[in-house]
Amino acid sequence: MQPLLMVVALFALVLGTVVPFIVRAHNMMPNLISVHGKVIDDQIVLTMYITGVIFSLAQIALAWMIWKYQSKGQKATYVHGNALVEWASIFGSGVLFVGLNLMGQGVWADMHLKDEPKGSTEIEVNGQQYKWYYRYPGNDGKFGERSPSLVDDTSQNYLGVDFENDKYAKDDVVEGTLRVPYGRDIVVLIRSRDVIHSFFVRELRVKQDAVPGLEIKIPFKIDHDGMLMFKLAGVAASTLDAKDDSGVNAVKAQFEEHGIAVDTSKAKIKVIETPKKRWELSTVEVSHYDAKKEWTVRYSIEEEIGELKVYKTTYESPCAELCGNGHYTMRGEMEVLSPEEYDAWAKKASEDAKSYH
Amino acid sequence: MSVAHEVDEEHEVHVHQEPTQFIWKYVFSTDHKVIGKQYYMLAVVAVVIGLTLSLMFRWHLATYDPQHMFLSPDTYLQVLTMHGTILVFMVLTTAPLGGFGNYFLPIQIGAVDMAFPRLNMLSFWLTLLSFITLLAAFFVPGGAPVSGWTGYPPLSAINSTTEGMGWGQTLWVGSIAIFCLASLVGAINFIVTTLDLRARGMTLLRMPLPCWAWFVTAVLALLSFAVLFAGGLLLILDRHLGTSFYIPAGVIFGAKELNHKGGSPLLYQHLFWFFGHPEVYIAILPGMGIVSHILATFSRKPIFGYKAMVYAIIAIGGIGFFVWGHHMFQSGMSPYVAVAFSLLTMTIGVPSAIKTFNWLGTLWMGNITCNSAMLFALGFVSLFVSGGISGIFLGQNAVDIYFHDTYFVVAHFHLIMGVAAMFSIAAGTYFWFPKMYGRFMNESLGKVHFWLTFVGVYSVFIPMHLMGLWGHPRRYSGMENAFLSNPFIPAMHNMVTAAAFVAVLAQLIFICNFFYSMFKGPVAPENPWNCTSLEWITTSPPKFDNFGGVEPVVNHDPYEYSVPGASKDYIMQTDPPEAAPAHAVGHD
Numbered sequence: 001m002q003p004l005l006m007v008v009a010l011f012a013l014v015l016g017t018v019v020p021f022i023v024r025a026h027n028m029m030p031n032l033i034s035v036h037g038k039v040i041d042d043q044i045v046l047t048m049y050i051t052g053v054i055f056s057l058a059q060i061a062l063a064w065m066i067w068k069y070q071s072k073g074q075k076a077t078y079v080h081g082n083a084l085v086e087w088a089s090i091f092g093s094g095v096l097f098v099g100l101n102l103m104g105q106g107v108w109a110d111m112h113l114k115d116e117p118k119g120s121t122e123i124e125v126n127g128q129q130y131k132w133y134y135r136y137p138g139n140d141g142k143f144g145e146r147s148p149s150l151v152d153d154t155s156q157n158y159l160g161v162d163f164e165n166d167k168y169a170k171d172d173v174v175e176g177t178l179r180v181p182y183g184r185d186i187v188v189l190i191r192s193r194d195v196i197h198s199f200f201v202r203e204l205r206v207k208q209d210a211v212p213g214l215e216i217k218i219p220f221k222i223d224h225d226g227m228l229m230f231k232l233a234g235v236a237a238s239t240l241d242a243k244d245d246s247g248v249n250a251v252k253a254q255f256e257e258h259g260i261a262v263d264t265s266k267a268k269i270k271v272i273e274t275p276k277k278r279w280e281l282s283t284v285e286v287s288h289y290d291a292k293k294e295w296t297v298r299y300s301i302e303e304e305i306g307e308l309k310v311y312k313t314t315y316e317s318p319c320a321e322l323c324g325n326g327h328y329t330m331r332g333e334m335e336v337l338s339p340e341e342y343d344a345w346a347k348k349a350s351e352d353a354k355s356y357h
Numbered sequence: 358m359s360v361a362h363e364v365d366e367e368h369e370v371h372v373h374q375e376p377t378q379f380i381w382k383y384v385f386s387t388d389h390k391v392i393g394k395q396y397y398m399l400a401v402v403a404v405v406i407g408l409t410l411s412l413m414f415r416w417h418l419a420t421y422d423p424q425h426m427f428l429s430p431d432t433y434l435q436v437l438t439m440h441g442t443i444l445v446f447m448v449l450t451t452a453p454l455g456g457f458g459n460y461f462l463p464i465q466i467g468a469v470d471m472a473f474p475r476l477n478m479l480s481f482w483l484t485l486l487s488f489i490t491l492l493a494a495f496f497v498p499g500g501a502p503v504s505g506w507t508g509y510p511p512l513s514a515i516n517s518t519t520e521g522m523g524w525g526q527t528l529w530v531g532s533i534a535i536f537c538l539a540s541l542v543g544a545i546n547f548i549v550t551t552l553d554l555r556a557r558g559m560t561l562l563r564m565p566l567p568c569w570a571w572f573v574t575a576v577l578a579l580l581s582f583a584v585l586f587a588g589g590l591l592l593i594l595d596r597h598l599g600t601s602f603y604i605p606a607g608v609i610f611g612a613k614e615l616n617h618k619g620g621s622p623l624l625y626q627h628l629f630w631f632f633g634h635p636e637v638y639i640a641i642l643p644g645m646g647i648v649s650h651i652l653a654t655f656s657r658k659p660i661f662g663y664k665a666m667v668y669a670i671i672a673i674g675g676i677g678f679f680v681w682g683h684h685m686f687q688s689g690m691s692p693y694v695a696v697a698f699s700l701l702t703m704t705i706g707v708p709s710a711i712k713t714f715n716w717l718g719t720l721w722m723g724n725i726t727c728n729s730a731m732l733f734a735l736g737f738v739s740l741f742v743s744g745g746i747s748g749i750f751l752g753q754n755a756v757d758i759y760f761h762d763t764y765f766v767v768a769h770f771h772l773i774m775g776v777a778a779m780f781s782i783a784a785g786t787y788f789w790f791p792k793m794y795g796r797f798m799n800e801s802l803g804k805v806h807f808w809l810t811f812v813g814v815y816s817v818f819i820p821m822h823l824m825g826l827w828g829h830p831r832r833y834s835g836m837e838n839a840f841l842s843n844p845f846i847p848a849m850h851n852m853v854t855a856a857a858f859v860a861v862l863a864q865l866i867f868i869c870n871f872f873y874s875m876f877k878g879p880v881a882p883e884n885p886w887n888c889t890s891l892e893w894i895t896t897s898p899p900k901f902d903n904f905g906g907v908e909p910v911v912n913h914d915p916y917e918y919s920v921p922g923a924s925k926d927y928i929m930q931t932d933p934p935e936a937a938p939a940h941a942v943g944h945d
Contacts, residue, residue: 002727002804009811010739017743017819028826029759044756051746058713058742065720066735069656070727075926076919077722081662085714093710097703097749104755105696111758112692128609148607148614160609193609195512196622198687198762202828207758211622211689212511213605316838320762320830322505324512325430328833 003070010063014056030202033336035221037205039107050100116219120185123178126159127197127210130326132317133158136173138350144169151193163357171354178317178334181342182222190216198321201334209321222336375901387474388901392481393460394793396451399485401868403447408861410440419854421847423837433834434503439495441506442529444775445636446536447488452782453643455484455543458571460793462547464892465565467556467909469902472549476542483539491532499523505832510603510625514595517610527596530589537586540578547575558911562667563930565890565915566660569667570646573674574639580678581635588628595620626688630681637774638677642670644781645712648734651788652719654888655731657926659916661718669708676705686754687761695754702752709745713738729803733784736811737777744773747822765825768818776814783867790874791881795897798874806867813860820849887927890915894931913937
């Protein structure tokens, strides 16, 4: 009885784990919008396949041993080991694990070890209990001086920027929303003024602690080449197969019904299936970036059937390092703009800031 | 200390007189068996408290409603912090090492007691003091700390950072510091005992694997707790005496600049994880030893690759000191160092793979009996594989960018460090209970306990991996945001909570079984499992001096099961040399 139960339990474990993790590995994570994130995702998926095989083999081998050698009064075989098996497991696991690790070092080097690309857009990301503030250098392209002694929350100078005396500071823009252009190299300078926070945007595949006393640079670039993302309701999941034209056409038809033309000829289509039906029916989010135009549609079936609203694309930036009681409330927002929109916004915001100071 | 094998046959084994008064016999005892039970009972109390806390925050997450929170955000983090601290220190460090190690190390190597019985007593009472100090944090103004079991400064270094960071945090650090002293004293005792008090013939490579595990664990404890002690001391200085070890210049609280400068928050993380990573092995290595012992016994087979198992224990312990940086990939430490730490971390997969191979090899062609002890040992192997696999993700610095500080990490370390270690404790309990109390535990209840726990813990932690893939951050008490309020996440929280209740409440069956069997269980003979090691040659429970004045002499390797040509299917380590046919005395 017990051996049978063990076999059933271990097979259930393998199936219950491998089905969601391996079969759907590519679409269990939030949408990907960064260039480097592709490498990270590929590494995650590769690791899933390798570990999935090891995991399954080990659990099934365990089940098999328990079943095959359950006590039926047989005499156990007197074996002390096998040098070949030992050495094979040493070399096999060593080469596999270290090799897998080395494959991931390229993207790490890109993010952390290389100089940032020339002409990157620099944005300061500042954490404090329990809010993120973002500083843009303004039209002069230079960040002004800052000092902790100038911090004054009542006058909303959370970062202690020297607006009074530093000419570079006067046009600096400090905002509660992170705005970034797609298609450009971006560097965020991550800082904290009190405890440790962590800057995390799921869709960017970026996470970096914000440490008081340190300024940590993280480069990224938001991909725009042929990225078309769907979170779509009203179309049965079965018709949403990216490899199948009928799914794409069904999606297209849905939007054409609402007077929105969808060009799918050049775009690579990525379909993100939502894991729960109820949620699938609640929102539709489509973001389409290409060199000429950019739009996002968010569509709520539960609230307003048939009506489409146009928004900018925003992403959440939840603090990922325990920073106190309000940790869970510390969520920033990242808005992705087209480069033209970004330039226009940045120019105006900087002029406004300059006239204010 | 006299070396055991210099003692000749006639020499009286040096025995302290057994105390007769209750207080010296059962409370302030220097007998390693009593101290072992005291540690074990401390762990039982701690596990009840720690798991109750986990049910509190699981209930909070499952019933989350911003208007009617079950726990306030402060309380949530206090409960979370104390859950982690109590389980890591007061359960996972005490039961496998202080509990089973104290009780069975001396007996398995043929000694009458630990090398320093009074230090042994000191180490237990310091541990108890540390536990009481920790619990006291609940009752001081402001309550328990909210900074997590890792207690990172500046959050933990400054009283004014947030509610609950006053005396509660100081008591927390104090408790950890006392615990470090207790562990250091205990570690020295274990090391000296293993090296100096082995019976005649008990060479190092004849020791049962739990002894190897306890020995290496003690070395880890000696080297790592010393560093944590230093780290904790500096934190207290920063908190109360105005030093700036961990607090840099320009830190702002309450809209004004603090009078600190020159410190580094990363220094604490280095000191903490220099301890923290070996701590994982302090929790799990004894479990590996215990499980190996049980797998061999109930497969009726020698350990597959005994020497490889010993070297793997040593390798895991040794490499374990060079990988602490993998907890800090996103901390802001040098990214070059991260590459080195990441590669070293992956090499730990090698001895871990050897252990898994050899456990399977031990079962191979065996004669397997699935009783409660064996079921928990088999469950341990399954959990060790599952928890180890997710380590392959987290050990890669690039992949960790996404997974760090998400539920994926929570799932990983709970499976490998928490649950697997708990399984080894349960396995050890069912296995050694007859020796410790002279009675058997109830087998049927044991099996029910196993199945509810095994299915329960997997149902808790496999979904958590998914939530981590989804990007759910750790230590979030609320979910009122678009991302986490997707019905997917609350549904997962509900499921995990339900499973957690099943898994935790199943432990009540175990506790009832434990105390009932202590008085009412069927009486156990000396060697009920036909096991080969030295604890099974003495009475159940063993006498005050363990072997009734007889000094055991060891003639055989520890796992001589099913030896061809032998008269029975096991050869006790103390059986005369001729018990094994000459051709069969095996060395791999």
